[in-house]
Amino acid sequence: GNSVTQMEGPVTLSEEAFLTINCTYTATGYPSLFWYVQYPGEGLQLLLKATKADDKGSNKGFEATYRKETTSFHLEKGSVQVSDSAVYFCALSEETSGSRLTFGEGTQLTVNP
């Protein structure tokens, strides 16, 4: 079956620090990969996505590259802000299941001023 594994959290950083949140996946086919963000008290919002190998998704300074050879989709940001504090979810959807998502456990990020 499909699965997504994220680095264990929570992660606490100082403002302007570099962020990496690791994500690896297991899938039987050729999945699409996503990062979602959840701010306190809100639903999940799409942060970025990639649909084929070597694609790089980017948004709001965040980036992630689809690495088929290592089955990974690590999230990075060069300089985090306090407003980036949230829970980040890595997810995949299988090519045969339309847009049904399998989520990782989520990583709580706290950025201190």
Next chain:
Amino acid sequence: DAGVIQSPRHEVTEMGQEVTLRCKPISGHNSLFWYRQTMMRGLELLIYFNNNVPIDDSGMPEDRFSAKMPNASFSTLKIQPSEPRDSAVYFCASSLAIRGTEAFFGQGTRLTVV
């Protein structure tokens, strides 16, 4: 579009009562998903529909849970009878059933069963 709309935002009920959660998906989307989020279990897919038809309900925890989608613009998730362990945030999401498309989530319903 106003996005996925869920109601109510918060629900507090007594154990044994029936609870109905409601969802209006984004117009034109043909897939609808119900998720449950708890600290212990994270995000769990309960059930999803394609073109109003339930495709996979293997995530529904017990027979106390049921979901319907009578038309393309409305879905309900019902718990009867409710139990304290059902306390969680329930999210509805909708999307186009096309590879690579993202799902759009509602704000969620926070359910507390006392």
